[in-house]
Amino acid sequence: MGKQMTEMLKGTLEGIVLAILASRPAYGYEITARLREQGFSDIVEGTVYALLVRIEQRGLVDVAKVPSEKGPPRKVYSLNALGSEYLEEFWGTWSFLAERIEQLHHDIEHPHDEGEN
C-alpha cells in the first residue's frame, strides 16, 4: 500500500470497519476479505485484527465466540449501541471533511469561478 494511503486510512479505517459491521456481524477474516474486494488490496489481516481489538476494548462492538470447523472458536464482532453512535459521528465528520477537501480541490483547479459558489 502506498505510504500516503496507509496514513490516510489510519484515521478512517475504524469508521470503515464499523460500517461493514453495521450491515452484519463478521469475524476478522471476513472483514479483511470484504475490504480487499472493495479495492483495499494490500490491507493485511493483522491491521484489521489490531483494530478489532481496539474497538472491542473501547466497547464499540459485542463479541461472540462461534465454534469453527477447525481450531479455536472464531470471534464474531457485531456493532452495539455505542458503536452505532460512534459510526453516526464518523459519517458526520467524514461528510464535513470530504466536502471541505473537495471544495479546496475545486477552488484550486478552477480559480476563476469563485463567484458561483
Next chain:
Amino acid sequence: MVAKWIETLTGSLEQKKQYKQDKARIDGLPEPYATAAKAMHRYFMYFGGITDGDTLMTMFGDLADLWERAAVDGTPIRDIVGDDPVEFAETFAQAYTGKQWIDKERARLTKAIEDAEREERK
C-alpha cells in the same frame, strides 16, 4: 482465606496461572508462528508499559488467540504483521493502554498546564 493471604504477598495467583497458560499456548504454536508470537510477546515486555495485571493478561490472551488462528488458517506471517512489525506490535499494544504508567504523567502535565494558565489570568 489462606489463598487471599498468600496473594497479598505474591500477587494474584490466578493471574500467574493465566499468564503461564497463555505463555504455554504461544510456546506450543507450530513454527514459524511460535517464533513470531514469542518475538511479539518479548517486545510487549519492553514496550507495553502496562502495569495493570488484568489488562496485561487480556493482551497476552488475545495475542495467543491471534497466532493460534493464524496458524490454523495458514495465514502468512507478513499478512499479520505487515511491512513494519514494530508498528503492528505497538498498534496492537496501544489498544490496551487504558491504565498505563504514562497516564499518571499525562494527568500531571495536563494539570501543570492548567495551573500555569490560572497564573496567567491573575
